Amino acid sequence: MKPNFIQKVTNWGNFPIVEKEMKSEDSFKKIKEFVLNHNEVIARGNGRCYGDASLGEHIFSTKKLNKFISFDRLNGIIECESGVLLSEVLEIAVPQGYFLYVTPGTKLVTVGGAIASDVHGKNHHSEGCFSEYVIEFKLMTENGEIITCSRESNADKFWATMGGMGLTGIILTAKFKLKNIESAYIRQESIKAENLDEIFRLFEESESWTYTVAWIDCLQKGKDIGRSILMRGEHAFQHELPQSMTKNPLRLKKKFQLVVPFYFPGFILNALTVKIFNFLYYKKQTKREVKDFIDYETFFYPLDLVHDWNKIYGKSGFIQYQMVIPKKSGKEGMKKILEAIANSGNGSFLAVLKLFGKDNQEAYNSFPIEGYTLALDFKVNSKLKKLVDQLDAIVQEFGGRVYLTKDSMSKSSLTNYLKNVQSSKFVSLQHKRIINNK
Amino acid sequence: MIVLGSTSEVAQAFVEKALQEGEKYEKIYLFTSSKETTERFARHLDVKFLQQAEVIDLDLMKEIDYTKFDHINSNVLFCAVGYMGDGTEEGLYDHRNTERIIDINYAKLIPLMNYFAQKFESRRSGTIIGLSSVAGDRGRQSNFIYGSAKAAFTAYLSGLRNYLFDKKVHVITIKPGFMETKMTEGLPLNPALTAKPKQAAAGIYNAYRKQKNVAYVLPVWGIIMMIIRNIPEFIFKKLKL
Numbered sequence: 001m002k003p004n005f006i007q008k009v010t011n012w013g014n015f016p017i018v019e020k021e022m023k024s025e026d027s028f029k030k031i032k033e034f035v036l037n038h039n040e041v042i043a044r045g046n047g048r049c050y051g052d053a054s055l056g057e058h059i060f061s062t063k064k065l066n067k068f069i070s071f072d073r074l075n076g077i078i079e080c081e082s083g084v085l086l087s088e089v090l091e092i093a094v095p096q097g098y099f100l101y102v103t104p105g106t107k108l109v110t111v112g113g114a115i116a117s118d119v120h121g122k123n124h125h126s127e128g129c130f131s132e133y134v135i136e137f138k139l140m141t142e143n144g145e146i147i148t149c150s151r152e153s154n155a156d157k158f159w160a161t162m163g164g165m166g167l168t169g170i171i172l173t174a175k176f177k178l179k180n181i182e183s184a185y186i187r188q189e190s191i192k193a194e195n196l197d198e199i200f201r202l203f204e205e206s207e208s209w210t211y212t213v214a215w216i217d218c219l220q221k222g223k224d225i226g227r228s229i230l231m232r233g234e235h236a237f238q239h240e241l242p243q244s245m246t247k248n249p250l251r252l253k254k255k256f257q258l259v260v261p262f263y264f265p266g267f268i269l270n271a272l273t274v275k276i277f278n279f280l281y282y283k284k285q286t287k288r289e290v291k292d293f294i295d296y297e298t299f300f301y302p303l304d305l306v307h308d309w310n311k312i313y314g315k316s317g318f319i320q321y322q323m324v325i326p327k328k329s330g331k332e333g334m335k336k337i338l339e340a341i342a343n344s345g346n347g348s349f350l351a352v353l354k355l356f357g358k359d360n361q362e363a364y365n366s367f368p369i370e371g372y373t374l375a376l377d378f379k380v381n382s383k384l385k386k387l388v389d390q391l392d393a394i395v396q397e398f399g400g401r402v403y404l405t406k407d408s409m410s411k412s413s414l415t416n417y418l419k420n421v422q423s424s425k426f427v428s429l430q431h432k433r434i435i436n437n438k
Numbered sequence: 439m440i441v442l443g444s445t446s447e448v449a450q451a452f453v454e455k456a457l458q459e460g461e462k463y464e465k466i467y468l469f470t471s472s473k474e475t476t477e478r479f480a481r482h483l484d485v486k487f488l489q490q491a492e493v494i495d496l497d498l499m500k501e502i503d504y505t506k507f508d509h510i511n512s513n514v515l516f517c518a519v520g521y522m523g524d525g526t527e528e529g530l531y532d533h534r535n536t537e538r539i540i541d542i543n544y545a546k547l548i549p550l551m552n553y554f555a556q557k558f559e560s561r562r563s564g565t566i567i568g569l570s571s572v573a574g575d576r577g578r579q580s581n582f583i584y585g586s587a588k589a590a591f592t593a594y595l596s597g598l599r600n601y602l603f604d605k606k607v608h609v610i611t612i613k614p615g616f617m618e619t620k621m622t623e624g625l626p627l628n629p630a631l632t633a634k635p636k637q638a639a640a641g642i643y644n645a646y647r648k649q650k651n652v653a654y655v656l657p658v659w660g661i662i663m664m665i666i667r668n669i670p671e672f673i674f675k676k677l678k679l
Contacts, residue, residue: 003624024623026475067482092486
């Protein structure tokens with residue numbers, strides 16, 4: 001048997017699927033050879049972006065760059081290779097009283113991926129993007145050279161790489177800051193909102209909370225449009241915790257992991273089942289307001305508890321559509337978006353609403369701008385492209401943009417905030433699609 | 439713990455698994471032919487587990503100076519040395535390829551194994567874990583040079599287990615089957631028959647705790663190899679395996 005590195009590769013949405021070369025290496029020398037020997041290369045982490053962002057002609061998988069380099073336990077500064085997962089960082093950091101400043105909704109992304117997407121979390125309004133806490137990283141450039149990028153040296157590359165979707169080179173290692181925590185638990189409040197007006201009011205009232213996010217039932221129409229549950233949270237101090245959590249406040253018990261064993265048949269997820277799910281989810285919380293303490297995994301990463309949950313969407317796959325609409329027209333824009341979705345009948349199983357704070361001007365390739373962002377999962381079917389076109393038109397009308405990490409079929413004008421990444425070496429299928437769509 | 443073949447992902451995953459399970463070692467000795475990547479692993483162990491590790495350069499194809507290993511003492515030895523080489527037709531008649539496969543998997547490896555086995559024997563304690571291969575269970579046309587070297591290694595481990603039994607040293611033979619590692623990257627493997635390094639490490643750790651003699655990483659390989667071993671030769675020789 002001779003190795004053949006051509007294989008089927010797809011990201012989390014299982015759409016699109018391509019047959020391309022994928023290889024991984026842990027020796028920097030061999031990575032250099034790989035870069036020099038191929039015309040078009042793109043780095044790929046754990047494949048948790050949804051669309052075609054990390055797909056290309058020759059894919060370099062960073063999964064073997066999975067070592068820690070240093071951990072300054074006094075100052076909470078950690079350095080690791082780019083293929084280390086955020087979950088692995090947390091495994092080390094949490095028992096020592098540290099947490100990631102910024103985390104996306106899954107801990108199964110790599111550190112390199114977090115930089116390339118400049119991920120945001122439930123705390124964007126208060127603490128910004130991942131890039132704010134990165135001290136420096138090492139980048140392999142087109143000619144195989146390894147350069148160190150920070151705010152002081154190679155600053156142009158530093159900022160272009162933040163949210164640069166891997167188009168500036170291969171991130172090899174990264175050093176970043178962690179935040180102090182006293183416990184592995186979150187003091188959470190969940191509040192039900194009956195409609196869009198109420199949820200927007202709640203977001204604005206909750207601005208002093210570090211973490212806020214809302215789950216939204218996107219199949220409601222008329223006066224119920226925007227029916228949702230707001231969740232806000234703070235890292236719990238030890239003295240706040242209930243007795244049962246004080247014994248080992250920085251350690252969590254191992255949880256039972258659910259596994260989706262195979263791709264669900266296409267008919268399982270349809271307008272009716274999504275409606276039932278959303279109805280039950282909203283009704284599960286009987287009181288208007290619930291205050292409790294939950295562990296960080298449940299608060300930040302509820303979906304990580306279901307291994308391979310992407311298979312629920314069947315073999316045709318799904319897309320995630322995440323857009324942001326500037327704050328001044330946020331409510332009006334969201335209303336139109338939700339109306340369009342409800343009218344299409346193409347329900348989203350999971351719809352998450354958030355308020356972004358001010359953007360960091362220096363990190364110009366980052367997705368967030370001040371405004372409301374909505375993330376929606378849609379199963380891929382024949383009607384989907386039409387809905388995406390409709391949604392794109394609304395986002396455009398209000399001057400919004402679409403998140404490159406989630407994008408797989410949007411208009412290029414909504415993803416063209418990406419700058420200073422032109423390279424003949426580092427090329428992704430997504431970037432080609434965006435450029436050719438002009 | 440002494441690790442031979444430290445760049446192996448399974449070896450690294452096994453070390454991490456043992457440390458996660460709370461095993462304590464005064465020092466971990468990482469033998470390797472690739473110093474750059476192994477030094478990174480040593481630092482990783484220090485960051486993640488506050489575990490001291492020493493990297494020792496070793497090229498089995500060169501003369502070995504055993505005096506350099508005098509200070510090394512441990513009660514666990516994990517041998518993940520392996521070289522698959524080129525199993526194709528061109529590879530078969532390439533004598534350099536053939537020599538390298540035999541030397542790394544067996545001829546040059548055994549004296550080194552014996553050196554440490556003797557230390558274990560004189561201490562009258564310890565466990566030696568050797569990664570052999572299902573390829574050694576029966577010679578097949580696709581990779582029988584590698585398979586024959588692994589068959590020899592399997593026989594060596596079996597004899598060593600027998601020899602060290604009343605000297606209180608235990609020897610475990612692991613037959614991994616397909617694993618998703620550097621060695622097999624790019625090969626079209628059936629996912630149901632292929633273990634990830636972490637999964638393999640957990641299986642091997644389990645075999646270590648239970649002091650098993652011979653273990654397959656995925657149980658299904660035990661059944662597959664039982665069938666393959668029992669196909670009558672007059673049929674087997676006609677098969678394309």
